[in-house]
């Protein structure tokens with residue numbers, strides 16, 4: 343595998359399909375990956391090739407195209423960044439999955455019903471989502487040394503912002519991957535490890551990108567089909583912070599206050615069916631035995647009181663208000679104070 347350890351000596355011409363940016367240029371266009379009966383299936387690309395040397399950073403949003411704060415943040419970043427002030431290159435894909443975007447469809451492609459973040463690395467011999475996964479990895483993301491896959495909770499998912507990185511066992515890359523996740527996250531950092539209680543999601547774009555030698559993180563803020571300015575700002579602040587750390591833009595990175603490292607997560611599910619009355623909010627610290635939700639039947643009788651099995655932080659709340667047996671209600675993170683980490687401790691600021 344080609345080494346990604348060294349900075350490129352100089353920004354050569356960046357080319358992805360027909361989209362080309364010479365040194366000092368910002369360009370945009372589409373990369374075609376297939377077609378439907380009504381027209382091409384295309385991925386929008388913005389290439390910002392800085393005048394000065396630096397790393398290549400790939401930013402993707404809209405792998406899940408109803409996760410709007412991540413999409414909006416990336417659209418804004420591509421407009422704010424200029425070749426004159428950028429060291430290195432940014433390869434940006436504001437909406438990876440345009441057919442999901444157009445159809446306002448969560449989780450899966452309307453063309454083949456597949457979840458792009460569960461089928462990586464995909465393959466050109468497969469259906470359109472599998473082709474898209476391979477093209478995205480091979481032609482876009484692996485042109486970069488660093489990658490941030492920007493997400494939020496999907497439709498029906500209320501989410502507590504976090505940064506995640508799948509540990510690879512490669513020390514140099516893992517150090518930088520953890521640094522990026524810490525620099526993105528307002529508080530909670532998830533370091534996924536195979537064989538641990540917090541494994542990486544199989545088939546995810548980030549996991550496959552790290553397997554190809556790219557330092558690739560998951561950046562999550564917002565959710566439930568909303569577009570709230572505060573959620574967009576988390577994405578903007580996180581990506582700018584990372585770009586400062588990579589010395590791609592001016593300024594010093596900052597980590598505000600004590601962070602938490604997740605060690606595990608667990609889901610509280612309904613056993614009974616009916617209307618859900620939630621008893622907690624997102625990002626809340628909960629105790630073992632604390633009431634999570636009450637479920638009542640159509641007569642209004644309370645048929646179940648769900649309690650948390652362990653202490654944790656509510657990280658994902660499903661917004662559905664009617665449930666059947668087995669439906670998820672709340673997912674909690676189990677975490678501990680982040681240990682010292684030389685790479686980013688120098689950027690810690692007290693609140």
Ligand SMILES: [Zn+2]
Nearest residue numbers: 406409493494
């Ligand atoms: Zn997502």
